[in-house]
Amino acid sequence: METVAAAVAALTPRFAAAGIDTARLDARLLVAAVAGIRPQDILLRPDLPLSELARLRLDEYARRREAREPVSRILGVRGFWTLDLEVGTSTLDPRPDTETVVEDVLDRCVTPPGRILDLGTGTGAILLALLSEYPQAQGVGTDLMEEAVGLAARNAVRCGLAQRATFVQASWAAGISGPFDVIVSNPPYIPAADIAALAPEVRNHDPLTALVGDDHDGLGCYRVLIPQAKSLLSPGGLLALEVGIGQAAAVADLLALAGFSHIRVRADLGGVDRCVSGLLERE
Structure with a gap:
């Protein structure tokens, strides 16, 4: 009977041949999932055998990963910050870059x-991560998609944060009452012309509505949500926005034009300017 270590060794070159940069890591995650153990346990128990049922499930998962379906979509779970979140077809798959906003x-x-x-x-990734760090805070999350609102609410329960998180179906801040001390957003920001060049994991599996920014430059959503956020922030409140590659300067200009000060740009772990934030001037 095949062991967990042997299964990882067999899958790694298959994934690498499919153009997957994280071949060994992905193999470990999938093998651990079907074996019902933690990924690190593969190193501690390399001779643990895989049952026939686990082997069949792993074959299915491997075919899906070779077709460039993300591991998080295959398993239905994505680790974000210190949380394990359910992911679904109606929402963006939260990625480590977005943790820059939390930081x-x-x-x-x-x-x-x-x-x-x-x-x-x-x-609900950003909001729930912040609520996990601020135990005194209450949070509201909005989304245009009803399915996303339901998913975020389930994640709040999953993370033990449901008593402090409310999710509402709305277009940005429509119908929301302030004030808020912090407003965050990871809006769609990719120009439509750039979608074809994205990795298959993104292009074929994230919903286009969560990727494509309005207007030719991808900045349309910022032009709408920044004024709305300003109207809901407390004096001295913070607005923090995720941005795409090469967009930080333009979004910083939009914040300045809206009356925000102390504007800062923060890079992600890959060195890409990923978050732009500013404080609302006090009267």
Whole structure:
């Protein structure tokens, strides 16, 4: 009977041949999932045998990964910050780059926020990560998609944060009452012309509505949500936005034109300027 270590060794070159940069890691994650163990346990128990049922399930998972379906979509779960979140077809698959927004808020908030708003919340990733760090805070997340609102609410329950998180179906901040101390958003920002060049994991599996930014430059959503956020922020409140490659300067200009000050740009772990944030001037 095949062992977990042997299964990882067999899958790794298959995934590499399919053009997957994280071949060995993905093999470990899938083998651990079908074996019902933690990925690190493969190193501790390399001779653990795979049952025939686990072997059949692994074959299915491997075919899907070779076709460039993300591991998180195959398993239905994505690790984000310190949380394990359910993912679905109606939302963006939250990625480590987006944790840059969480880091920026934690760095910039001198006083712990009381109310946090997440515009276009998707899985609820940013809001739930912040609520996990600020136990006194209450949060609201909005999303245009009813399915996303339901998914985010399930993730709040999953993370033990349902008592402090409310999710509402809305177009950005429509119908939302402030004030909020912190507002965050990871809006669609990719120009439609750039979609074809994206990795298959993104292009073929994330919903286009969560990827494509309005207007030719991908900045249309910022032009809508920044004024809305301003109207809901407390004086001195923080607005933190995820941005795409090469968009940081333009989004910083939009914040400045809207009256935000102390605007900062924060790079992700890959060195890409990924978060732009600013403070609402006090009267």
